[in-house]
Amino acid sequence: MSKGFFLPLVSVLLVSHLITAYGLLDSYVQLVLMYVGINIILSVSLNLINGYMGEFSVGHAGFMAIGAYTSAILTVRMFPDALAPWLFPIAVVAAGVVTAIVGALLAIPSFKTRGDYLAIVTLAFGMIVKSVLENMDSLGAARGFLGISKYTNLTWVVFWAMAAVWMVRNFIYSSFGRGVLSVREDEIAASAAGVNTRQVKLFAFTLSSFFAGVAGALYAHLLMFINPKMFDLTKSTEMLIMVYLGGIGSIGGSIVGAMIYTVLLELLRPLGIWRMVLMPIMLVLLMILRPRGIMGLSEFRWLIPSVGVSSKGAKIVQDDAVGD
Amino acid sequence: MLQLGSIYALIALGYTMVYGVLQMINFAHGDIFMLGAFMCFFSLTVLKTSLGQTLLISMFGAALLGVMTERFAYRPLRYAPKVSAIITALGVGMFLENFTLALSPYPKHIPSVFNGKQLVMGGLTMSSLQVLTIVLAVGLMIVLDIIVFKTKLGMALRAISSDAAIVPLMGISVNKVVSMTFAIGAGLGGAAGTLYAIAYPVIDPYMGVMVGWKAFISAVIGGIGNIRGAMLGGFILGFVEVFAAVLLPSTYRDVVAFSLLMILLIYRPYGLLGRPKTLKV
Incomplete structure (x- = not known):
């Protein structure tokens, strides 16, 4: 991490800690902020597979579920009650690790299939996770898992969101991470050029699912109930x-x-059910007017490490990018 | 078993036809199926139509809807990156679900059209409804097969799926063919919706999600883009699901269906009837 990055990160963390500790913000606003943070973790990690590697994964909720259930089992069933709040970080990391292992397993089909078919494998994976959980009576089956304590707070969410952004960014801009982009552009050319595509895919899936698991753990301990x-x-x-x-x-x-x-979903809440009608319309319009999304393959300058190629691959960004 | 399979097959045809022509997974197709079921409800309760008229109304309505979604949501994105089309399809699906939910918040109950007559053939007992579903579905599939393999429209359709770039140069209007594809695919989806609604009479706006995905799986099992493959895949999936429900607790049905899919995709990624694409470097 460059020096210029360190101070803002620490101060953001500190501010979020103060907000949590002294209740500086309305609890509803805090809740929304936590949702934003968890969603950032999820979307950044999913972007690694879908955006950078160019695959189409539809099973991310499955990873999230594994993380949520793993952490819930740990804090509710495994840890002694008195110590559980202190061991919560361990539960989050453990959730991430377990999910990462599953993610690595799911990377194996990606060696052979690509595109739509891999999308279906991930879809099937998500459905299998959900169905298996629904059938496990010891985990509450379809009724859900009750009695989770609320350990997630803004500080933890901010910490993990920053960790996710930081890790994914450093991975993408590392020379090993370049392999991910090369897989997206042309897998055959990449392997001809000496990129170990299997290793790259394995690692991308592992990292991505790790953070999905973390997000699941945070989510479970925020809602205090999962099904x-x-x-x-x-x-x-x-x-x-x-x-x-x-x-x-x-x-x-x-x-x-x-x-x-x-935020938009929260703002539109007064519309009731019609907000769920409005959202997809806006999405479709956005896709028609701007098919590559808001940012579309470009990047904030502060997210690009000091020396490197921008994600467009064309222009070299000099070391003034981050203000080192 | 054959009944469920034939419904899956009918919906799978919609997925596979659109995929064959546009190389796009039309995720909204399951919701067109759902709307087919709702149109069936509407025409049975409000218009008090007979079964035949109901079927025609919901097929026609669904076809119209399919053409409209293509015209307003997918056509502007024809030359955009493929993922934006897929996201749009997801969006259209969500829109259809939630719009229906906003209009009809409670599950609807379809009035029964059939008295439970039992037919005994050999050792098999079937209700007349099951027989009707299977006969209708198979009939529609035969009609479709004739359209695709014997008519000019079908020839254009197959031409586009084998080489989309050259077809407009041959003086074929791609837009027209794509519209027709959506009309036929959605029409079959509407028919499936009606048949499903009569067989399982409680309908709700989210019923299309699971059934839609299952039909999609059927299309993939058969090899997506392959029309006969979709029919085969539908029957296979229906068969497997019913057998799984017999042997295991019924809640495991989905697990079995999806595991089957995963195993198949790992060993035969292009489906049963699909041909592997050789990648030229």
């Missing part, structure tokens, strides 16, 4: 909308997309 229906296809669709609204292949786009989508 399999929360992680169905609608959830995955929601994430896709955030990613494509913001623009594929752009971390900044994912952040903007998640913010706009979440």
Whole structure:
């Protein structure tokens, strides 16, 4: 991380901690901010697969579900009650790790299939996770998992959102991460040029699912109640909308997309059911007027490391980009 | 079993035809199926039509709807990146679901059209409804097969799916063919909606989601873009689901269906009747 980046990050974290500790913001506003943060984690991690690697994953809600249930089992069933609040970070990381392992397994079909067919594999994965959870009586089956304590606060959400943005950004702009982009542009040419495409895909899926798991853990401990229906296809669709609204292949786009989508849904709440009619219309109009999304393959300058090629691959960004 | 399979097959045809022509997964198709069921409800309760008229109304209505979604949502995106078309399709699907939900918040109950007559053939017992569903579905598929393989429209359709770039140069109006494809596909979806609504008489705005995905799976099993493959895939999936429900608790039905899909895709990514595409470098 460049030096110029460090101070803003720490101060944002500090501010969010103060807000949590002293209740500086209305609790409703805090809640919305937390949703925004969780959605940023989700859309940034999904963008890694869908935007940067050019695959079409529809199973992200499945990863989220695994993370949510893993963390809930840990804090409710495994950890002693007195220690659970302190061990919550461990539960979040563990949720991420378990999800990452599953994500790595799901990367295996991606070695052989691409495009629409891989999309269906991920879709099937999401459905299988949901159905299996619905059948597990020990986890509450379709009734859901009750009795989760509220450990998620704004500080944790902000911390993990920044971690996700930071890790994905550093990965994408590393020389190994370049391989991800090369897979999107032309897989055969990439492997001919010496990119180990399998390794790249494995890593991208692992990283992406790790953060989806983390987001699931935060989500579970924010709502204090989870059931399999929360992680169905609608959830995955929601994430896709955030990613494509913001623009594929752009971390900044994912952040903007998640913010706009979440806040807009909240603002339109007075419309009741009609907001769910209005949202898709706006989405379709956006796609027609601006098919690449709001940011569409371009990036905020502060998200581009000091020396490197921009995500368009054409222009070299000099070291004044971040203000080192 | 055959009944469920034939409904899946009818919907799968809509997916596969659109995919064949535009290389696009029309995620709104499941919701067209749902609207077909709602149109069936509307014409049975409000217009008090007979079964035949109901079927025609919902087929025609669904076809109109399919053409309209293509005209207003997909056509402007014909040359845009493929993902934006897919997202648009998801958006159209959400719109149709939520719009229906806003208009009709409670599940609707379809009045029964049939008295449960049982037919015994050999050792098999079937209700007359099941027989009718299967006969109608198979009839529609035969008609479609004739359209696709024997008429000029079908020839144009197959031409576009084999080489979309050259077809307009041959003086064929791509827009017309695409509109017709959507009309036929959506019409079959509407027919499936009616048949489904009569067989499982409680309908709600989200019923199209799961059935739509299952039909999509059928299309993929058969090899997406392949019309006969979609029919085969539908029957296979219906068969597997019913058998899974017999052998395992019925809640495992979806798990089995989707696991089957995943295994198939790993070993035969282009479907049963599809041909593997060789990638030229």
